[in-house]
Structures are given as structure tokens and as C-alpha cells.
Amino acid sequence: MNLLSEARLRLPVRMKLAVVSAALTFAILLLFAVVVGTFTVRRLDSSFDSELRSATASLADRIRLRPEPQVPGDLLSAASAGGAQIRVLNRSGQVIGASPLEGEDLGAPSEDLRDVGRYRVASRPLLVGNVGGGGFQPPSLGRFAEPVGFVQYARPRGGLSSTVARLKAFLGFGVLGGTVLAFLAGLAVARRAMRPVTRLTGAAREVARTRDPSTTLPKPEANDEVAELAHTLEDMLGELGAARSETESALARQRQFVADASHELRTPLTSILANLELLETELRGDQGEIAASALRSSRRMRRLVADLLLLARADNGRQVPRKPVDLSAVAREATAEAAPLAAEHQLALDAPSETWVDGVPDDLHRAALNLIENALAHTPAGTPVTVSVRSEHPEGVAPQAAVG
Known part of the structure; x- marks a missing residue:
């Protein structure tokens, strides 16, 4: 059953x-x-x-x-x-x-x-x-x-x-023949009646494939329930298209705002970092500690701005051009930025004076800092963490955080 x-x-x-x-x-x-x-x-x-x-x-x-x-x-x-x-x-x-x-x-x-x-x-x-x-x-x-x-x-x-017997055979063949003809006629009528629905189904598949709500739906000639369904679906696609346009416009404005804000914040942050680094070297005592704390906060803010720029570039699908980058300098900056987090660890740097590769400075800095922070967060207190840079390939390698 x-x-x-x-x-x-x-x-x-x-x-x-x-x-x-x-x-x-x-x-x-x-x-x-x-x-x-x-x-x-x-x-x-x-x-x-x-x-x-x-x-x-x-x-x-x-x-x-x-x-x-x-x-x-x-x-x-x-x-x-x-x-x-x-x-x-x-x-x-x-x-x-x-x-x-x-x-x-x-x-x-x-x-x-x-x-x-x-x-x-x-x-x-x-x-x-x-x-x-x-x-x-x-x-x-x-x-x-x-x-x-x-x-x-x-x-x-x-x-x-x-x-x-001939009469019964005639009536039996008549019943069977009439049934077969009724089946074929019903199938033909149903196929003709369902033809507009089939076209609507094909158009809906095309919309699903292309994700284009502006696709025009076929409209049946008869003004019946199928025609009403076609008009309703077309109105729905129109509303979905309008909502999609509004959403894309809002997202575009948001991405543009993030990109502009990040770009505008980057220049003053660079100046603040330079001034704080200068103050940290000149001030002593409590004032020096205050300057060092402000420098650490500014560096975290610079990292946040870099993340916002990365997010804006990813949303826009833009690729940042590569250029020669000194991995040793990147490792030193990342180690210095992560030093305040290494109070319970022995953080050391093992890098040559220069190691040049082609890459994106912000991306390399972010990768190095993430590796160092993961090493500090997922190892027991007192574990030595060494940041080393090795040129094992003619084009250089990324910084590695080695636990040892």
C-alpha cells in the first residue's frame, strides 16, 4: 500500500x-x-x-x-x-x-x-x-x-x-478502445494545459541558475489561474530584484565607508606611532611606561585598521599588488608588537638582517603576528617562543613561530 x-x-x-x-x-x-x-x-x-x-x-x-x-x-x-x-x-x-x-x-x-x-x-x-x-x-x-x-x-x-459472443466482444472492445482514447485525449489535454506551467518552471530554473531576478517570465495567452500565477511570480521577482539592488547598494556604501575610513585613519596612525616610538625612547620612568602603553594600543589600532582594509579589499575583490618586502623587518615588528602579550613566556627573535621576498607587507605582518599570538596562547607559561626567519628558498619563506 x-x-x-x-x-x-x-x-x-x-x-x-x-x-x-x-x-x-x-x-x-x-x-x-x-x-x-x-x-x-x-x-x-x-x-x-x-x-x-x-x-x-x-x-x-x-x-x-x-x-x-x-x-x-x-x-x-x-x-x-x-x-x-x-x-x-x-x-x-x-x-x-x-x-x-x-x-x-x-x-x-x-x-x-x-x-x-x-x-x-x-x-x-x-x-x-x-x-x-x-x-x-x-x-x-x-x-x-x-x-x-x-x-x-x-x-x-x-x-x-x-x-x-460477437455482441459482448464488440462491447468489450468498445469499452477498452474508449478508455484508451480517453486516456490519450486526457493526456493531450493535460499536457496542453500544463504547457504554461512547464514554461514557468523552465524560467524559474533559469532564474535559479543565473540569479537574475530581472528575467522575463512567459505569460500564457489565456487569462486563467496559470496567467495569474505568472503575474504573481513576476511581481515577486520584481520585488526581490528591488530588494537585492537596495542590499547591494547598502553593502557597497558600507564597503566604501570602511575602505575610506581605514585609509584615512592609516596616515594619522602612522604619525602617532612615530611620535610614540620617539617618546618611548626619550621618556623614562612612569612617563616612559605610559608612552609604551600608548604605543602598544596604537599598534593594535593599526592592526585593526589593516584588518578593515583587508576586509574592504576582499569585499571588492581587489588584489593588492605585490612588492619586495623584508621578512626580517616584518618579524621584528610583529615580535615587538606581541612582546606585551609574552609576560609569561620567553619571546626571542632569530632573524638575519635582511630577507627579501615578493608579497604584501600588511598581509605578511598579520600572518606573522597571528603565528606569534597562537604560540603564546596555546603553550604553557614559561615556554620559550622563538620567532625565526630562514631563507630556505630562493624567493624566501614566511616567518615561522617555533616553539622550543
């Missing part, structure tokens, strides 16, 4: 519509075939019985009656055409005349029709009036009439059965 439900849910809408249309048509045609078939079979059977009774009565009227019935041979031959059988019996039940064809025993005469083997048999009494002074009387059904014999007429039911 679950498999049937899952299969039904996986069917496309046009297939479901075609199946429902075919099922309804099948039910209607089947009911029609049952009613028409039953009525027609009854009519055929009734017509067959009426013809059998009429033929039997005609035979009885044509038999010459004497005190004993006399049956002409040519009458038996003519009446038995088509495989029919005729029996004429006297009042004692003895056969006194029969058709030339040998067939089954038709049994005793009966007032009603009955089936004997492959035949349907009708019986009719042969009546004659009382013999008086007027001589012989014609057959009569008066109250003094009495049968002098019987005639039995039997016709094979094969023709009726074949007619009924």
Missing part, C-alpha cells in the same frame, strides 16, 4: 489527470455496455424464441390432419434447413415423421420451450374437432378439441450464442 501511495505521489500531474479521465470513461462505458448488452441479449433471446414458436405453429398448420396426422416429406426437408430438427408424434408418442438429419432425442412434448443439448425445442399439439355428420372438421381449440398428435421443432442455439 505504501509503494502504491509513493508511486501515485511520484506521478506527474498530467499523468494523474489522464488516468482519472480514463478511469471515469471506463466506468461510464462499462455501465453502458452492461445495460446495453443485457437488454440486447434479452431481445435476441426473445426474438429467437418468438421465431421458434412461429415456425412451430406454421408447421402445425400445414400438416394434413386425418384421424392420424399425415406429414409431407417435402415439408420436413424444407423446414429442417439450417440444421433444424422436426419430430411429428401421434397421440401415443410414437414418431411418425422426422427431418432427414439425424440428431439428438428431443424428449417428450412440453408446453414450454426447453433446451435439449445444443437445441432449443418448441412443441405444439395437433388438434382436430369431433367427427360428426358434416364430416371432418378443421383444427379447433374449442372445448371439445383434443390432440391427435404433436409436432416438435428444434433449432440449434449456436447461431444465437455466436451472435451474443
Whole structure:
């Protein structure tokens, strides 16, 4: 049952519509075939019985009656055409005349029709009036009439059965053919009805692929529910496009502000750092410590500004041009900036006077400082941390924080 439900849910809408249309048509045609078939079979059977009774009565009227019935041979031959059988019996039940064809025993005469083997048999009494002074009387059904014999007429039911079989086959093929045609017609109508939805689906896939909400959606010619859906989706895409434009504009302004602010802050910070470094070398005592603390804060601020510049460049997708950079100088600056954080560690620098590579100074400084801070943060107190620079490649290498 679950498999049937899952299969039904996986069917496309046009297939479901075609199946429902075919099922309804099948039910209607089947009911029609049952009613028409039953009525027609009854009519055929009734017509067959009426013809059998009429033929039997005609035979009885044509038999010459004497005190004993006399049956002409040519009458038996003519009446038995088509495989029919005729029996004429006297009042004692003895056969006194029969058709030339040998067939089954038709049994005793009966007032009603009955089936004997492959035949349907009708019986009719042969009546004659009382013999008086007027001589012989014609057959009569008066109250003094009495049968002098019987005639039995039997016709094979094969023709009726074949007619009924052909009728049932015709109705069955009609039901199946109508169902198939209804399925194909329903599938064609559903496919035509779902064609605008298919085009809308393709347009939606294109929007998902290109991420372009300005894509024009196809509009059906008919002003129906599908057209309303197309207009609604187009309005939704328009609103999404407007919201996207507003968001991109706000982000662009934000990136521009960050870039401008970072760039504008960089120059005064450089001057502040230079002045604080000068004061740190000239001042002693408490004033020197204050200058050193201000210098450390300024360096952290310079790092924050550099991070903002990096973020602005990443958002804009811009690449900063590379230039020759002295890694030894970068390592010294990073070590000096991280020195206040190394109160519980032994921070040392092992670098040659110069080590030149092509790179971005701010990025290299940030990488070196991150390595040093990670070494200080993730090692036990008292662990020596050495910042070393080695030229192991012709183009130089980045600074490494070695724990040892």
C-alpha cells in the first residue's frame, strides 16, 4: 500500500489527470455496455424464441390432419434447413415423421420451450374437432378439441450464442478502445494545459541558475489561474530584484565607508606611532611606561585598521599588488608588537638582517603576528617562543613561530 501511495505521489500531474479521465470513461462505458448488452441479449433471446414458436405453429398448420396426422416429406426437408430438427408424434408418442438429419432425442412434448443439448425445442399439439355428420372438421381449440398428435421443432442455439459472443466482444472492445482514447485525449489535454506551467518552471530554473531576478517570465495567452500565477511570480521577482539592488547598494556604501575610513585613519596612525616610538625612547620612568602603553594600543589600532582594509579589499575583490618586502623587518615588528602579550613566556627573535621576498607587507605582518599570538596562547607559561626567519628558498619563506 505504501509503494502504491509513493508511486501515485511520484506521478506527474498530467499523468494523474489522464488516468482519472480514463478511469471515469471506463466506468461510464462499462455501465453502458452492461445495460446495453443485457437488454440486447434479452431481445435476441426473445426474438429467437418468438421465431421458434412461429415456425412451430406454421408447421402445425400445414400438416394434413386425418384421424392420424399425415406429414409431407417435402415439408420436413424444407423446414429442417439450417440444421433444424422436426419430430411429428401421434397421440401415443410414437414418431411418425422426422427431418432427414439425424440428431439428438428431443424428449417428450412440453408446453414450454426447453433446451435439449445444443437445441432449443418448441412443441405444439395437433388438434382436430369431433367427427360428426358434416364430416371432418378443421383444427379447433374449442372445448371439445383434443390432440391427435404433436409436432416438435428444434433449432440449434449456436447461431444465437455466436451472435451474443460477437455482441459482448464488440462491447468489450468498445469499452477498452474508449478508455484508451480517453486516456490519450486526457493526456493531450493535460499536457496542453500544463504547457504554461512547464514554461514557468523552465524560467524559474533559469532564474535559479543565473540569479537574475530581472528575467522575463512567459505569460500564457489565456487569462486563467496559470496567467495569474505568472503575474504573481513576476511581481515577486520584481520585488526581490528591488530588494537585492537596495542590499547591494547598502553593502557597497558600507564597503566604501570602511575602505575610506581605514585609509584615512592609516596616515594619522602612522604619525602617532612615530611620535610614540620617539617618546618611548626619550621618556623614562612612569612617563616612559605610559608612552609604551600608548604605543602598544596604537599598534593594535593599526592592526585593526589593516584588518578593515583587508576586509574592504576582499569585499571588492581587489588584489593588492605585490612588492619586495623584508621578512626580517616584518618579524621584528610583529615580535615587538606581541612582546606585551609574552609576560609569561620567553619571546626571542632569530632573524638575519635582511630577507627579501615578493608579497604584501600588511598581509605578511598579520600572518606573522597571528603565528606569534597562537604560540603564546596555546603553550604553557614559561615556554620559550622563538620567532625565526630562514631563507630556505630562493624567493624566501614566511616567518615561522617555533616553539622550543
